[in-house]
Amino acid sequence: MASNMAGIGCCTALSSRSNFQTSCPIYKTNRVTMRGKTLRRRNWEIRAEVSYVNAEEAKKLIAVDGYAILDVRDKSQYERAHIKSCYHMPLFIENQDNDLGTIVKRTVHNNFSGLFFGLPFTKENPDFVQSVKSQFSPESKLLLVCQEGLRSPAAASKLEKAGFQNIACVTSGLQSVKPGTFDSVGSTELQNAGKAGLVTIQGKISAILGTVLICAFLFITFFPEQAEKLLQMAPTS
Template identity: 75%
Template sequence: MAGIGCCCSTLSSTSNLHTSWLKFENRTHGEGTILGQPSRPRRNFSIRAEMNFVSAEEAKELIAVEGYTVIDVRDKSQYERAHIKSCHHVPLFIENQDNDFGTIIKRTLHNNFSGLFYGLPFTKPNPEFVESVKNRFSPESKLLLVCQEGLRSTAAADKLEQAGFENIACITSGLQSIKQGAFDSVGSTELQNAGKAGLVTIQGKISAVLGTVLICAYLFITFFPDQAEKLLAIFTTT
């Protein structure tokens, strides 16, 4: 006769950070017969930890009061532009330098469009991500995962929870949503601007300059129409 086991973990919560965690498993061990009928195969039902999404202020409290460690999961380029001081860099995606024919074509297309206009590197999932974190931290460690938009940190948190990590938090909407000076940072730009690169940033600067010139020209024509007419006559006759 098959053995039947059931286990249910406890429910824990942290009300001030809106965190809850519940895990339930129902297992039927082994296979056999019960009253002449084959037993059902093993079944696993699991509801994993609910992710802890926090604001920048709550994140600072987690670091200062509760001893959370910051892990930056962004790619190398964004990390080097700006990152939180004393954080650990474990990228969820790494630059794809594979040289098979298909990857070369995709990389070329990417670099000529997304890479050129938005400064985004051509990346692939980091196969060593979970192992890299496990080599540095124990499953009981308190970890604050950060990225630029909040998507990669959420995906990274899911992977780490599946690997047994329980005390994980992410900043809602990522570093792009925080205020300037919210964290002590290292790099050539502000944390919220670390995702901006490529021709888009140059275009933005050009647009700002052109806008300023046009406004000045409009004000000059409005308040000094005679001088503006003379300048226009000079340019049209030369």
């Protein structure tokens, strides 16, 4: 029974201060040959798991624990709005390859997702890990942020495999951050940096039409006589 349980480990908390960072013991198996017999030797090591925090917890990591902010969004979202003093290391970059397959996919993308949602046609950044390594040591404390909370975990997984162990991600991304939570730079708020294309124009048109209808309703409600005169003046077909 004891031998069957040898490969099972349990997770323990790394820090009493936080309840969101854990570690799991893992082992590597090395083969050693001795007198014609193969022996297995297990070397145990501790690998830290990625921490997932909300905006307020992220602020504490930055202010108290000295975490550096790593923005892994694409260039367009970063330029619309980003946290002040962050580092920009995009996980995906714009795909400008000119092979036939890429040209067809890019054309379809730009006529649909690109047109309506303002999403660039991208590919995985092959230099992502190396770019981070050129700026930070494996012991560095990194807070990864993206727009929707999807790219930062993927980036964290790559960095963890590369030897980085002090990594945290903002749950749900910057779209869930309330205005004023972080000092930001750009033409819009952090939570709106992912909005572009015809969707934003449609949103503005809907807002204007809604305002006009509300004003018309209030005018008819409080000034019924004037409203009736205006309706009588309107041309009839």
